[in-house]
Amino acid sequence: MSDNPTKKKEKIPRQPMAEQEPQVRRHNFDEVPFGYSDEVALLEAQRCLQCKKPPCMAGCPVEIDIPGFIKLVAEGDFIGGARKIKETNTLPAICGRVCPQETQCEVVCVLAKKGDPVAIGRLERFVADYERKSGDIQIPKKASSSGKRAAVVGSGPAGLTIAGDLVKMGHAVTIFEGLHKPGGVLIYGIPEFRLPKAIVDAEVDYLKKLGAEIRPNVVIGRGKTVDDLLAEGYDAVFLGVGAGAPVFMNIPGENLSGIYSANEYLTRSNLMKAYRFPDYDTPIALGKNVAVLGGGNVAMDSVRTALRLGADNAYIVYRRSKTELPARIEEIHHAEEEGVQFKFLTNPVEFIGGEKGWVTGMKCIQMELGEPDDSGRRRPIPIKGSEFVIDVDMVVVAIGTQANPVVPATTPGLETNRWGYIVADPQTGATSRKGVYAGGDIVRGSATVIEAMGDAKRAARAINEYLKTL
Amino acid sequence: MLNEVIENTKLSDIVVRMVIEAPDIADTRKAGQFVVLMIDEKGERIPLTIVDSDAAKGTLAIIYQVVGKTTAQLAEMRAGDRLFSVLGPLGRPTEIENFGTVVSVGGGVGIGVAYPITKALKEAGNKVISIIGARTKNILILEEELKAISDKLLISTDDGSYGHHGFVSDILQNLITSGEKIDRVYAIGPVPMMRVVCEVTRPHKIPTVVSLNPIMVDATGMCGACRVAVGGKTQFACVDGPEFDGHEVDFALLATRLRMYCDQEKQATESTRCTCHER
Ligand SMILES: Cc1cc2nc3c(=O)[nH]c(=O)nc-3n(C[C@H](O)[C@H](O)[C@H](O)COP(=O)(O)OP(=O)(O)OC[C@H]3O[C@@H](n4cnc5c(N)ncnc54)[C@H](O)[C@@H]3O)c2cc1C
Ligand SMILES: Cc1cc2nc3c(=O)[nH]c(=O)nc-3n(C[C@H](O)[C@H](O)[C@H](O)COP(=O)(O)OP(=O)(O)OC[C@H]3O[C@@H](n4cnc5c(N)ncnc54)[C@H](O)[C@@H]3O)c2cc1C
Ligand code: FES
Numbered sequence: 019m020s021d022n023p024t025k026k027k028e029k030i031p032r033q034p035m036a037e038q039e040p041q042v043r044r045h046n047f048d049e050v051p052f053g054y055s056d057e058v059a060l061l062e063a064q065r066c067l068q069c070k071k072p073p074c075m076a077g078c079p080v081e082i083d084i085p086g087f088i089k090l091v092a093e094g095d096f097i098g099g100a101r102k103i104k105e106t107n108t109l110p111a112i113c114g115r116v117c118p119q120e121t122q123c124e125v126v127c128v129l130a131k132k133g134d135p136v137a138i139g140r141l142e143r144f145v146a147d148y149e150r151k152s153g154d155i156q157i158p159k160k161a162s163s164s165g166k167r168a169a170v171v172g173s174g175p176a177g178l179t180i181a182g183d184l185v186k187m188g189h190a191v192t193i194f195e196g197l198h199k200p201g202g203v204l205i206y207g208i209p210e211f212r213l214p215k216a217i218v219d220a221e222v223d224y225l226k227k228l229g230a231e232i233r234p235n236v237v238i239g240r241g242k243t244v245d246d247l248l249a250e251g252y253d254a255v256f257l258g259v260g261a262g263a264p265v266f267m268n269i270p271g272e273n274l275s276g277i278y279s280a281n282e283y284l285t286r287s288n289l290m291k292a293y294r295f296p297d298y299d300t301p302i303a304l305g306k307n308v309a310v311l312g313g314g315n316v317a318m319d320s321v322r323t324a325l326r327l328g329a330d331n332a333y334i335v336y337r338r339s340k341t342e343l344p345a346r347i348e349e350i351h352h353a354e355e356e357g358v359q360f361k362f363l364t365n366p367v368e369f370i371g372g373e374k375g376w377v378t379g380m381k382c383i384q385m386e387l388g389e390p391d392d393s394g395r396r397r398p399i400p401i402k403g404s405e406f407v408i409d410v411d412m413v414v415v416a417i418g419t420q421a422n423p424v425v426p427a428t429t430p431g432l433e434t435n436r437w438g439y440i441v442a443d444p445q446t447g448a449t450s451r452k453g454v455y456a457g458g459d460i461v462r463g464s465a466t467v468i469e470a471m472g473d474a475k476r477a478a479r480a481i482n483e484y485l486k487t488l
Numbered sequence: 489m490l491n492e493v494i495e496n497t498k499l500s501d502i503v504v505r506m507v508i509e510a511p512d513i514a515d516t517r518k519a520g521q522f523v524v525l526m527i528d529e530k531g532e533r534i535p536l537t538i539v540d541s542d543a544a545k546g547t548l549a550i551i552y553q554v555v556g557k558t559t560a561q562l563a564e565m566r567a568g569d570r571l572f573s574v575l576g577p578l579g580r581p582t583e584i585e586n587f588g589t590v591v592s593v594g595g596g597v598g599i600g601v602a603y604p605i606t607k608a609l610k611e612a613g614n615k616v617i618s619i620i621g622a623r624t625k626n627i628l629i630l631e632e633e634l635k636a637i638s639d640k641l642l643i644s645t646d647d648g649s650y651g652h653h654g655f656v657s658d659i660l661q662n663l664i665t666s667g668e669k670i671d672r673v674y675a676i677g678p679v680p681m682m683r684v685v686c687e688v689t690r691p692h693k694i695p696t697v698v699s700l701n702p703i704m705v706d707a708t709g710m711c712g713a714c715r716v717a718v719g720g721k722t723q724f725a726c727v728d729g730p731e732f733d734g735h736e737v738d739f740a741l742l743a744t745r746l747r748m749y750c751d752q753e754k755q756a757t758e759s760t761r762c763t764c765h766e767r
Contacts, residue, residue: 196708198526198533198573235575237708241516262710266722273715273722273741275748282711290705291530299532299557300705301752375744422709424727 032134033062040355044325047210047293050352054144056096063091065129066136073126074138079472080106084123084138091141100149101156103142108182109175109471111150111217112204114143116315117468118346150220157227161188166485169194169252171238171425174202176258176458176470178221181230183478189485191230192252196237199289202260204467206289207281209319211326212349215288239424244432244454253488254453254481257440258474261459263422266415267311271369276303276377280316280416287323305412307331309380311366312416313338314464318349320414321358332358333408337365337385337398361408363387365400369413379407419464429454439463447477455481491571494547496563500627503553503597504563505539511546513538513576519608520582520699520731523550524707526572527561534558535704535726537601538577551600551629557756578707579730582697586613588671591663592638593619593656593685595677599630601699602676609674610637617642617668619659621677625650657684670694675734679743686734698734700725702745717741 035058037043037051054062066088074084087102103110119125119139127135149155166189170177173195181191199205201218226232238244238259247255264279266272283302286292292302308324310317313336325332334353336343339362343350354360363385372378384404387396421438433441433450440449440456447455457473459465494507513523522537541548554560565571582605590609594602599620610616616637621644622628628643628650635641642659643651652659656677664670673696675685682698689696702714702725709727716725717738723729 196575197706198575235573236512237575237578240708241512241577262708264710264712266712268722273717273745275745279712282705282713285705285711290533295752296756298530299756301749301756303748374747375741424709 030061030065032065032137033058033140035137035140040352040357043211044322044356047326049214050211053147054140056148059091059096059141059144060094062137062141063088066092067128069128073128074123074136077123077126079122079466079468080475082106082123082142087145088136088138088141091145096145096148097152097154099141099145103145106475107468107471108179109221109467110142111146112175112213112221113468113471114139114141114146115213115217116208116346116466118466120347122468150217155224157224158186160186160229163190164188164485166190166253166488167192167251168254168256168481168485169247170256170258171244171247172196172202172258172260172458172460173200173222173232174258174260174458174470175204175467176260176474177202177256178225179471179474180256180258180457180478180481182225182228183475184481185225185228185230187478187482189482193225193230193232194236194238194242194247195232195234197289198234200232200234202258206285207316207319209284209288209323211322212319237424239428244425244429244451248453253485254455256447256474256477256481257425257449257454257456257460258458258470259422259425259460261419261421261439261464263420264415265418265420267366267417269366269368271371271377272415274369274371274377275375276305276411277369277413277415278303280310280312280320280414281419283320283414284316284323287327293323293327302327303412304328305410307333307408307410308412308414309333309335309366309408309410310414310416311335312418313343313345314416314418315345315349316419317414317416318345318353318358320416322349322353322356324412324414325356325358329412333361333410334358335361335364335366335380335382335408337363338395339363339387342395363398365398367405370407377410377413380410380413381405381407419459421460421463425460437463442473443480445476446480447473448480453484489570491574493565493567493569493571495567496565498563499551499629502627503551503600503629505549505551505600506562506565507547507549508571508574509546510548510574510576511543513574514541514543514546514548517541517548517577518581519584519604521577521579522707522730523548523574523576524578524704525574527558527565528572531561531572532558533575533705533707535578535701535707537604537699539600539603551597551603553597556753560757575707579726580728582608582731584608584612589615589617589669590672590674591617591619591660591670593660593673593675593677593681594630594634595621595656595681596623596627597629598677598681598699599628599634602674603630603633605674605676605699606634607637615639617663617670619644619656619663621645621651621656621659621681623647655684656681657688660685661688664688664692664694672697673734674699679739679746682734682737683739686737686739690735696734697731698737699730700732700737700742701730702742703748715745 290300370379458470
């Protein structure tokens with residue numbers, strides 16, 4: 019029995035990834051995990067059973083050939099592994115770090131039934147880093163020039179992906195980005211300690227090398243509109259503008275100083291590098307007692323940023339219980355290790371201000387879980403008379419985002435749904451306007467990096483077909 | 489060259505006019521809109537009103553007061569230097585129509601912000617009365633330029649060194665008392681000035697438009713740094729404004745939020761005095 023290869027594989031435990039100690043990392047912005055070494059990656063890759071009908075592939079929104087790339091890793095061909103992934107996913111160094119593998123590929127891994135799944139995300143990250151560090155980045159062959167031009171609005175994961183694909187298909191591509199630096203949420207939202215900005219910069223450089231033109235500091239809908247782009251001779255337009263508008267609680271006192279939207283707090287810290295003030299000019303409040311409202315990745319990123327900026331007490335205030343937290347498991351785990359305090363079943367009802375209009379407290383009410391709601395999760399219900407006050411000097415509201423109306427409001431005939439998201443065909447990204455496509459968060463509402471990329475890949479194929487008809 | 493400084497001229501000891509090459513913005517901008525600029529990659533994004541533009545030359549003009557680190561650095565720049573980024577035009581344009589008689593009140597560097605609006609109102613056929621004021625004579629700007637586009641120009645200085653001794657709001661009050669029929673007032677300047685002007689016009693129910701200057705980051709509606717309360721509702725000044733109905737604005741909130749980073753600003757400037765309490 020002992021020479022049964024499957025059994026032997028099952029004996030190798032899931033390999034942990036070395037990381038900074040919690041007490042060290044809560045004082046710096048360096049990336050938390052160090053990544054696999056070559057040896058550890060080889061070992062982990064051997065755990066893969068190479069299933070004939072791999073369920074992991076079906077769990078991946080862009081259907082990466084997961085057994086295929088892991089087989090190459092197991093053979094020691096790390097660069098080959100990276101290239102295998104890149105056949106379907108152009109941003110593996112990013113996805114390996116930020117994808118919710120536990121609800122996508124790893125959850126369905128056959129090994130997960132009896133024990134721990136193959137660490138697909140860690141291996142993806144490993145090969146992508148290996149390729150980048152080796153400098154052996156292949157610039158793929160481009161189709162011959164089609165003479166057609168496409169405009170991509172927004173440079174988040176959706177915009178970067180479709181730009182790469184369309185360039186490879188032979189079209190001339192210009193990306194218009196509102197901010198001064200491309201990358202979307204990858205640059206302004208997700209912190210350095212989770213996704214080093216050098217990785218995003220490398221992807222953007224690669225796109226430029228491929229031949230895409232990037233024009234920062236252009237907000238489409240102010241000055242130039244989508245119709246202007248079409249009139250200027252762009253044959254197709256892709257809208258990957260994200261769901262960038264913040265949502266507030268709409269409770270009394272929310273405009274007090276010291277209360278941020280997560281977008282503002284993270285933009286100051288990540289895009290403007292306020293964590294390096296005064297070397298960088300943009301300031302940021304340094305709260306000692308910080309409450310972050312919400313339970314998703316955005317909330318975890320905010321609360322861990324506040325810790326690193328010197329908070330003594332950093333709370334996650336969430337109206338449901340731990341089981342409903344929508345953040346990636348790894349982020350919750352890291353936050354707990356770093357000393358974040360979780361206040362579950364707690365909902366703020368009012369902010370209290372002190373001298374100089376600065377927030378000093380937050381009145382909350384205790385909740386209990388009732389019957390399941392539309393989302394299938396048990397609905398939180400306030401417990402009468404249970405109000406109490408938490409002392410805070412800074413608050414970050416991280417309860418979600420919504421569609422920014424700038425593009426829809428300035429594009430006549432562009433259909434949106436009742437939340438303001440653009441209506442697009444799930445298979446092609448086609449909108450109600452001819453030649454205009456959309457994907458990512460502006461279509462789905464807040465979703466994930468990989469889903470935005472999946473939309474972009476489908477839209478790239480559809481745009482390619484459309485351009486042939488012109 | 490894109491974002492090149494074409495000229496950077498002192499209008500007074502603390503106010504500077506800069507002309508920048510930015511053809512796309514010069515092409516599409518309208519009165520009341522602004523740009524966000526960065527001097528270098530480590531710099532802050534600061535909003536400044538577009539005071540004028542020349543579509544043929546592809547340039548636009550801004551007028552800024554030196555109040556802190558970024559504006560001080562800006563004042564050091566010379567023709568031929570390049571800004572790291574210029575984003576615009578941002579904000580809703582001013583609603584321009586022929587209202588009849590309009591009074592445009594500008595205080596301090598707010599005179600620069602008021603200039604393009606006043607000019608557009610004049611071109612739309614309004615009778616334009618301009619009232620401008622400053623602390624003292626030698627920091628009063630744009631007198632000649634405003635005279636050229638106004639039917640009447642009235643001046644005040646806080647210290648009495650020029651024109652009426654007192655505030656722009658006194659002059660407005662006198663105009664109203666003298667029976668001048670006023671259809672609309674525009675008030676642009678320091679927060680206390682705008683607040684007082686709104687109190688002067690409120691009893692007479694004269695529609696009063698103010699241009700708000702809260703702290704901004706992206707200026708595209710993405711962050712909410714710029715939130716102001718208007719008629720009890722939260723609005724984002726960068727996309728819903730910057731102009732609002734002055735009678736509905738919570739000026740106390742605006743003034744508090746403008747002081748949010750006072751300590752850090754002091755640290756950033758070192759050499760320059762923190763002026764935020766004067767705003
Ligand atoms: C803090 C945070 C953490 C997250 N963590 C994770 C995670 O761990 N894993 C995961 O999978 N997902 C995560 N997400 C979600 C994920 O980042 C998004 O789903 C994804 O970025 C959406 O991509 P996108 O390309 O649609 O839009 P975005 O990334 O939002 O990019 C849109 C871009 O368009 C630009 N833009 C907007 N309007 C205009 C205009 N009018 N003209 C020009 N440019 C414009 C914006 O400036 C922006 O750069 C996180 C999100 C946030 C905010
Ligand atoms: C829509 C709009 C139009 C404006 N137009 C003009 C103009 O035409 N001319 C002019 O002189 N000023 C204008 N301002 C104000 C100008 O943006 C600030 O004076 C400038 O940002 C100060 O930067 P600083 O680094 O020199 O000073 P700092 O030391 O950083 O700040 C000094 C004070 O300026 C304010 N301020 C700081 N940062 C910002 C910011 N990012 N956004 C807005 N205000 C800030 C604060 O109240 C602060 O206390 C405008 C502001 C807005 C919002
Ligand atoms: S400045 Fe960010 S929303 Fe207005």
